[in-house]
Amino acid sequence: MKILKYFLILSVIFSASCSDYLDINKDPNSSDAINPEYLFNYGVIAFSANRNGGDGSIPLGFGSQIWATGWSEGWGTGSEDTYEFSVYTLNNTWSAVYVNTGKNLNQAIQIAENSVPKQSNAKAQCMIMQAYNFYQGTTLFGDMPFTEALKLDISEPKFDTQKDVLEGIIKMLDDAIDEVDLNSSLKIDDYFYGGDMERWIKAAKSLKFRTLMLMVDADNTKEAAIKTMLIDGGMISSTEDEMIFPFIDKTGNKHPMRAIREKYYGPSGIEDMFPGKSLVDIMNLHSDPRRPVYFRFGYTNEEETTLETNYIGCEATVDRIKNEPGATSFFNGDVIWAGDKGDEIFTYSEQLLLEAEAQIRFNNDLSKGRELFEDALEASCTRWGITTDLTEFKKTYPEFTSTSVALKAIYEEFWVDQMVRPGEAWTNWRRSGTIGNEIPALSAPENAKEGGAGIENMFRRYTTPPDVSSANPNAPEDVQFYDRLWFDK
Structure with missing residues (x-):
């Protein structure tokens, strides 16, 4: 039933979002004369719909342990929190990269390139968005078609x-920046920046910086490029620069998680996903002011008239305690997944955390790292509408007296700040330490699908979708959920 639910809701989200956001009477893939803006917008809608829906968000939330199923009080035993991922999740997520987003953006790039006059800015916008698309894909699947992808004359593309x-994503971003013509009025009036190409350049540089930070543990030559980018700047530097897709609180345009909740929970308010213990424990330790925004207290009586007074997380594969003292908290879904909650593709707080980490690791500057870390706390709280003084909150974090102390605080804040983006939170967890030393500390849940030796029995990647493996002989064989990706050292 759950698998069908995922499939149906994604179908509804894709069809409703595209038809409602865009008033187009033609199939955008059937004409090579269509304005690239239409294709760009279709691709962007598909990108955000998948990231935040039943295939791109819920399985990653459960598998990473930042969210929890609550088992019999929630989704039931034997699902994503035990590393059993639906074939629909795998196939739909892969298709989102290559068909729903990749194909539209690729066609838009070709049209912009061949237009007279050439639409350089539109091409650059599409290339930057395509880079985000492939970044998301490779952090989930690892090796994948890239150099031969989206080419109609190649039916069995090689897996790069x-x-x-x-490396290709970095080059794509550099090439996109070179394409930008700040003096040209030919550009896409996009959902993110309304065609402001200076802010598009910042978004491109921030993704390049994120990519370098992902690569550096496996390729230490990237350290020099990271240091150069810290000096040169020009990345996302304010809330106005954030890359956020604007869902609208009306039918067909709502945040996908809101649509799912309305469709399957109904007026009874049934909840079946809960904040993970790893998340809540970190926030409790610091009396985090975001707790009442993220969570609601559990009930302590059968009548559901009395509430717990503590925030309590739910462990993976454990039945949540219901209607008695010590009841697990709920997510504050009406807020964190409001109909008009934007898709946080790249936030100012994330940029600050990445820079803080880089200053500490590569410049040995604990003081600058602390300054950026506290700025990140401010930016994250501000994004959630928290305007109270944060002085005491910041003091709950230990002084950055060593690299290990500082990085622990930073990686824990990635976990908290990116709670509604489990894919990004999980990626930062995978690169936060060597195997078994990641931050926060997690362990394989009881009854989890087994595989690998010891701590290797953890969710570290999506496996290659079965449809892909059967159709393309170049697909890697015998890929397992516990296999580490190249960046994951």
């Missing part, structure tokens, strides 16, 4: 190594 995909 993840290193080569990431």
Whole structure:
């Protein structure tokens, strides 16, 4: 039933979003004369719909343990929190990269390139968005078609190594920046920046910086490029620069998680996903002011008239405690998944955390790292509408007296700040330490699908979709959920 639910809701989200956001009477893939803006917008809608829906968000939330199923009080035993991922999740997520987003953006790039006059800015916008698309794909699947992808004359594209995909993403971003013509009025009036190409350049540089930070543990030559980018700047530097897709609180345009909740929970308010213990424990330790925004207290009586007074997370594969003292908290879904909650593709707080990490690791500057870390706390709280003084909150974090102390605080804040983006939170967890030393500390849940030796029995990647493996002989064989990706050292 759950698998069908995922499939149906994604179908509804894709069809409703595209038809409602865009008033187009033609199939955008049937004409090579269509304005690239239409294709760009279709691709962007598909990108955000998948990231935040039943295939791109819920399985990653459960598998990473930042969210929890609550088992019999929630989704039931034997699902994503035990590393059993639906074939629909795998196939739909892969298709989102290559068909729903990749194909539209690729066609838009070709049209912009061949237009007279050439639409350089539109091409650049599409290339930057395509880079985000492939970045998301490779952090989930690892090796994947890139250099031969989206070419109609190649039916069985080769699988590039993840290193080569990431190198290709960096080149794509550099080439896109070179395409930008700040003096040209020919550009896409996009959902993110309304065609402001200076802010598009910042978004491109921030993704390049994120990509370098992902690669550096496996390729230490990236350290020099990271240091250069810290000096040169020009990345996302304010809330106005954030890359956020604007869902609208009306039928067909709502945030996908809101649509799912309305469709399947109904007026009874039934909840079946809960904040993970790893998340809540970190926030409790610091009396985090975001707790009442993220969570609601559990009930302590059968009548559901009395509430717990503590925030309590739910462990993976454990039945949540219901209607008695010590009841697990709920997510504050009406807020964190409001109909008009935007898709946080790249936020100012994330940029600050990445820079804080880089200053500490590569410049040995604990003082600058602390300054950026506190700025990140401010930016994250501000994004959630928290305007109270944060002085005491910041003091709950220990002084950055060593690299290990500082990085622990930073990686924990990635976990908290990116709670509604489990894919990004999970990616930062995978690169936060060596195997078994990641931050926060997690362990394989009881009854989890087994595989690998010891701590290797953890969710570290999506496996290659069965439809892909059967159709393309170049697909890697015997890929398992516990296999580490190239960047994951």
